[in-house]
Amino acid sequence: MSGNYGRISRDGLWDNNIVFAQILGMCPTMAVTSSATNGLGMGLATTAVLLASNAIISAVRDLISPDVRIPVYIVLIATLVTLVDVSLNAWAHDLYKVLGLYIALIVANCAVLGRAEAFAAKVGVGEAAMDGLMMGLGFTFALTLIGGIREVLGAGTLFANAHLLLGPAFAFLETTVIPHYKGYLLMILPPGGFMVLGFLLAGRRVIESRRAARAQLVAAEAVAS
Amino acid sequence: MSLEQLRGKLFYQGVLLGAVALLTSAALALAARVTEADIKAAEAADLKQSLTQVLPGEYDNDLLKDTVTLPGTEGDVLVYRARRAGKVEAVVYRMIGHGYAGALVCVMGVSREGKILGVRVIKHAETPGLGDKIEPAKSNWIHSFEDKWLGEPPLEKWGVKKDGGVFDQFAGATITPRGVVKAVKGGLEFFGQNRAALLDEAAAEGATK
Numbered sequence: 319m320s321g322n323y324g325r326i327s328r329d330g331l332w333d334n335n336i337v338f339a340q341i342l343g344m345c346p347t348m349a350v351t352s353s354a355t356n357g358l359g360m361g362l363a364t365t366a367v368l369l370a371s372n373a374i375i376s377a378v379r380d381l382i383s384p385d386v387r388i389p390v391y392i393v394l395i396a397t398l399v400t401l402v403d404v405s406l407n408a409w410a411h412d413l414y415k416v417l418g419l420y421i422a423l424i425v426a427n428c429a430v431l432g433r434a435e436a437f438a439a440k441v442g443v444g445e446a447a448m449d450g451l452m453m454g455l456g457f458t459f460a461l462t463l464i465g466g467i468r469e470v471l472g473a474g475t476l477f478a479n480a481h482l483l484l485g486p487a488f489a490f491l492e493t494t495v496i497p498h499y500k501g502y503l504l505m506i507l508p509p510g511g512f513m514v515l516g517f518l519l520a521g522r523r524v525i526e527s528r529r530a531a532r533a534q535l536v537a538a539e540a541v542a543s
Numbered sequence: 544m545s546l547e548q549l550r551g552k553l554f555y556q557g558v559l560l561g562a563v564a565l566l567t568s569a570a571l572a573l574a575a576r577v578t579e580a581d582i583k584a585a586e587a588a589d590l591k592q593s594l595t596q597v598l599p600g601e602y603d604n605d606l607l608k609d610t611v612t613l614p615g616t617e618g619d620v621l622v623y624r625a626r627r628a629g630k631v632e633a634v635v636y637r638m639i640g641h642g643y644a645g646a647l648v649c650v651m652g653v654s655r656e657g658k659i660l661g662v663r664v665i666k667h668a669e670t671p672g673l674g675d676k677i678e679p680a681k682s683n684w685i686h687s688f689e690d691k692w693l694g695e696p697p698l699e700k701w702g703v704k705k706d707g708g709v710f711d712q713f714a715g716a717t718i719t720p721r722g723v724v725k726a727v728k729g730g731l732e733f734f735g736q737n738r739a740a741l742l743d744e745a746a747a748e749g750a751t752k
Contacts, residue, residue: 352671385556389560396567397570400571404582407578408581409578411582503671506672
């Protein structure tokens, strides 16, 4: 069983990462990753929704008719997103002002529906919740990475406005990487997002193919000996 | 009848969808009720903060409650009045300009004498790095309006330098500052036309009598 959870974690964080492997959720990915802080905030909000939607859908999976499952999932996910939206607005208003526009986009993130359909509807609550958490953290990692790269290249800062997201204690995260930088506008605009994502995907392919080649080599040696 | 068989029945599916819709709307209604007061308070605090940015000095009334609505050139304008000892010392209102990428929502504070106390663009969608120098965090430009009125600079000089005015434009972005200048000028004209109503002169005279 623990091996199973390990597999789920690996899948969510790297092997089957929502952005880097499944290439899902591109709409929020491109929209919010103009800075690392925005990416992190969007990632965490999506994680909360994924965790809750996976757990709930797994818990009621026996009651749901396969014929009407999609509308049921969509209504559940939309409700969860709205709950996150109003609670942020009420209790984390400064953060809401930064992210508010994008929270509603989580509904349009097909990764949430995708996990419900492909995974949560078939397994127990524990595994489904773990999958939601790990897929969410993988998504957060991807968004923060893309956001960080775009922010450094585009504005010369990293984690600007982090105190709005995480509280004043995290103001130390806010760094100016390149002082007196005039900024490179293209990176902040949508094309920059596509370019950064393209290079990251290429980089991931290089890592994966090297790893596969090494595994093949090891297997060949084992056969030879 | 087992759950498996039941799930295939149209009747069950209808009830299921109905139940899901009912439960989720109940959850939303509950959440809306729980958060309503907090959201209102947060929004009022936001509004007050954006108003006091363009309103230096001390006032003794509740800005958000002392309002008057007057017809402007582009629809009704909601005006907040700041008083000291019952006398209106300054007014704050919103003006909409037209930028490169949609509306530029400006708030401006104007003193009793018709001088600008401050201007902020609170909502815009201008190009980052070019047009967004209208934000005080990016440039001092927005402060160039302070203490100006319709005689200083003279009326025909109320434009960006490219149009023969006195206000700077930005390299690569003229439309944005032009839109803001036009909105601010329109705001001052609005003040001139409605001065008596804005300053609540009738009430002030009544108080001195």
